[in-house]
Amino acid sequence: MISITKAPPYLTVQDQGRPGSRASGVPRGGAMDRFALRTLNAIVGNPFGAAGLEWALGGGVTRFDSACAFAFGGAMVAATLAENVVHPFTTLYAHVGDELKIERFTSGRFLYLAFSGGIEVPEVLRSRSTYLPAHFGGLGGRMIARGNTLPLGAYPPAVPRNGFTPPSELLPRYETSVVRVTRGTHAGLFGDGGWTALTETEFTVGMASDRTGYKLTGQALSHAFGDLPSDPSCEGAIQIPSDGNPIVLMADAPTVGGYPKIAVVSEADLPLVAQLNPGERLTFTPVSIDESQHALRQRTSDLNLIRSAGAASA
Amino acid sequence: MSDAPLRAQPLGDSAATITFGAVRSAELLRSVHAAAAAISEASLGVVQDIVPAYLSVAVYYDALEISYDEIARVLLSICRSVPVSSDRPARGREHEIPVVYDGSDLPGVAAATGLSAEEVVARHSGRTYSVDLIGFVPGFAYLSELDPSLHLSRRAQPRPRVPAGSVAIAGPQTAVYPLDTPGGWHILGHTQTLMFDPDNTPPALLQAGDSVRFVRVG
Numbered sequence: 001m002i003s004i005t006k007a008p009p010y011l012t013v014q015d016q017g018r019p020g021s022r023a024s025g026v027p028r029g030g031a032m033d034r035f036a037l038r039t040l041n042a043i044v045g046n047p048f049g050a051a052g053l054e055w056a057l058g059g060g061v062t063r064f065d066s067a068c069a070f071a072f073g074g075a076m077v078a079a080t081l082a083e084n085v086v087h088p089f090t091t092l093y094a095h096v097g098d099e100l101k102i103e104r105f106t107s108g109r110f111l112y113l114a115f116s117g118g119i120e121v122p123e124v125l126r127s128r129s130t131y132l133p134a135h136f137g138g139l140g141g142r143m144i145a146r147g148n149t150l151p152l153g154a155y156p157p158a159v160p161r162n163g164f165t166p167p168s169e170l171l172p173r174y175e176t177s178v179v180r181v182t183r184g185t186h187a188g189l190f191g192d193g194g195w196t197a198l199t200e201t202e203f204t205v206g207m208a209s210d211r212t213g214y215k216l217t218g219q220a221l222s223h224a225f226g227d228l229p230s231d232p233s234c235e236g237a238i239q240i241p242s243d244g245n246p247i248v249l250m251a252d253a254p255t256v257g258g259y260p261k262i263a264v265v266s267e268a269d270l271p272l273v274a275q276l277n278p279g280e281r282l283t284f285t286p287v288s289i290d291e292s293q294h295a296l297r298q299r300t301s302d303l304n305l306i307r308s309a310g311a312a313s314a
Numbered sequence: 315m316s317d318a319p320l321r322a323q324p325l326g327d328s329a330a331t332i333t334f335g336a337v338r339s340a341e342l343l344r345s346v347h348a349a350a351a352a353i354s355e356a357s358l359g360v361v362q363d364i365v366p367a368y369l370s371v372a373v374y375y376d377a378l379e380i381s382y383d384e385i386a387r388v389l390l391s392i393c394r395s396v397p398v399s400s401d402r403p404a405r406g407r408e409h410e411i412p413v414v415y416d417g418s419d420l421p422g423v424a425a426a427t428g429l430s431a432e433e434v435v436a437r438h439s440g441r442t443y444s445v446d447l448i449g450f451v452p453g454f455a456y457l458s459e460l461d462p463s464l465h466l467s468r469r470a471q472p473r474p475r476v477p478a479g480s481v482a483i484a485g486p487q488t489a490v491y492p493l494d495t496p497g498g499w500h501i502l503g504h505t506q507t508l509m510f511d512p513d514n515t516p517p518a519l520l521q522a523g524d525s526v527r528f529v530r531v532g
Contacts, residue, residue, distance in 0.1 A: 026512075134452050267377075
C-alpha cells in the first residue's frame with residue numbers, strides 16, 4: 001500500500017484505457033502518455049496494462065506503507081527517495097516508511113509512477129483508469145487527494161534488480177517537437193493549401209488544453225463547409241472547428257464529433273504532444289499509414305526488449 | 315449494397331472507417347447500422363470497437379495484429395455482402411422510457427411552437443424514435459425523428475449544468491441526458507431510467523439501431 005501525504009494539484013489512477021465500450025460513447029481514456037506508463041511497468045516487472053499514477057501540475061509526496069519496487073518517468077522532475085536523489089526510468093526499491101518526494105517539474109506535463117504489483121483499485125469496464133467526466137474508474141472516479149491510500153497488487157514474479165535502467169535508445173524520447181501525422185478522414189476537404197498549412201506551420205499549445213484535447217494556435221485552417229454530420233473520432237485526431245484553430249483530441253475526447261478531421265497524430269508520437277505545456281511549440285510532418293503503423297510496432301518492440309532486459313537483471 | 319460506393323480510410327493507426335455516402339439520410343443510416351451489425355457478427359478477434367455514425371462506421375482494431383490494408387480489405391468485403399437496407403428488417407432492441415413532463419422549457423417550447431403544453435407532450439410521447447448515434451458523453455443517444463412541429467434550434471444560452479435524466483429536444487432530435495453535463499437542448503421532462511451505468515455490459519442502455527418510446531407518467 002502507498003499513501004499520498006502531499007498531493008499535487010492533479011493526480012489520478014490510469015492504465016492503458018478501456019477499449020471495448022466506444023459504442024456506448026465511452027472514450028478509450030487511460031494514460032495521456034501510454035508509452036511512458038508501459039515502459040515503467042516493464043521496469044518494475046508488471047504487465048504493460050498495470051495501473052499506475054498520472055501526476056501533473058506540481059510536486060507532492062508519496063509514502064510507502066509496504067516495501068515495493070517502483071519507477072517514475074514521463075515529465076522530467078527533481079525527485080528524492082528517503083532524501084536521496086533518484087532518476088527516471090530506473091527500478092527503485094523502497095522500504096516501509098520511505099517517502100518519495102517530487103520536488104518540481106523541470107519539463108514535460110504528465111509524470112507517471114508504476115509500482116510492482118500495480119495499483120489495485122477495482123476494474124470498471126475492464127480498466128482501472130479514472131474517467132473524471134463520468135466519475136468512474138480509478139479511486140472512486142475522482143482525483144486522488146492528500147491522505148488517500150492506494151492498494152498494490154501481488155508482487156510480480158520477476159522484478160528487475162535495484163538500479164536497473166534500460167538502454168537509453170529504448171526509452172521514450174521527448175527532445176523532438178516534430179510530430180508525425182497521417183491524413184485524416186476529411187483531409188481532402190481542406191485541399192492542398194490546408195494540408196500544406198498544417199504541415200508547414202509551427203503551432204503553439206494553447207491554454208485550453210486538458211485530457212480531452214489540446215487547442216493549438218499558429219495558423220487558422222479555414223474551411224467553408226461548416227460542421228459535418230457527427231462521425232467517429234479517435235485519440236490523436238486533429239479536428240478543425242469553425243475558428244480554424246486545430247484541436248488535437250486526447251485520451252478523454254468524445255467518441256464521435258462533428259468537426260472535420262484533417263489529420264491524425266501517429267500513436268508512436270502522441271506522447272510528444274501529451275507532454276507539451278501551454279505555450280510550447282510543435283510541427284507536424286506527414287507520413288503514410290504504413291510508416292505510422294511501422295513506428296507503432298517499433299515502439300512496441302522496444303518495450304518488449306526493455307522487459308527482456310529487466311527480467312534478465314532480476 | 316454491392317452497388318454502393320463504399321470507401322475505406324484509415325482513422326489513425328488503430329481504426330478504419332468505412333463510408334457509405336456523403337449525404338445524411340435515414341436510409342443511409344440503416345445501411346451503416348446493418349454493416350455495423352454484420353461486422354460485429356463476424357467476431358473478428360482483432361476488432362476492439364465498432365462505432366456507427368451518420369455516414370460511416372469506424373472499426374477500432376489492434377494494429378499490432380493486422381495492418382490497415384488487411385483490415386480494410388476484410389471490412390469492405392463484409393460491408394459489400396450486407397443486403398441493401400430496405401430488404402433488411404429493423405434490428406435492435408425496443409425500449410419504453412417513462413417520463414414526467416415537468417421540464418422547465420416546456421412552457422417556452424409551447425410558446426415557440428404555438429402548441430399547448432399538453433399538445434407538445436402528446437406529440438413528443440406519441441411516436442417511436444430510432445437511436446441514430448451514441449456520443450457527446452457516455453450513453454448520450456441521439457433519437458429521431460421528432461414531430462416536425464417540435465423542431466427548434468438549440469437554446470441561445472446553453473445551461474452550464476443539465477441534470478442527468480433530463481428529457482430534451484433540439485432540431486429534429488430528442489435525447490435523455492445520461493450524466494450531469496452542460497447542454498443547450500430544450501428540457502421537456504425527466505426520467506428515473508438509468509441511461510448509463512458503468513457496471514452494466516454494455517454500459518449504455520441504448521445502442522445505435524434500437525428504438526425508443528417515451529411513456530408519459532406525469
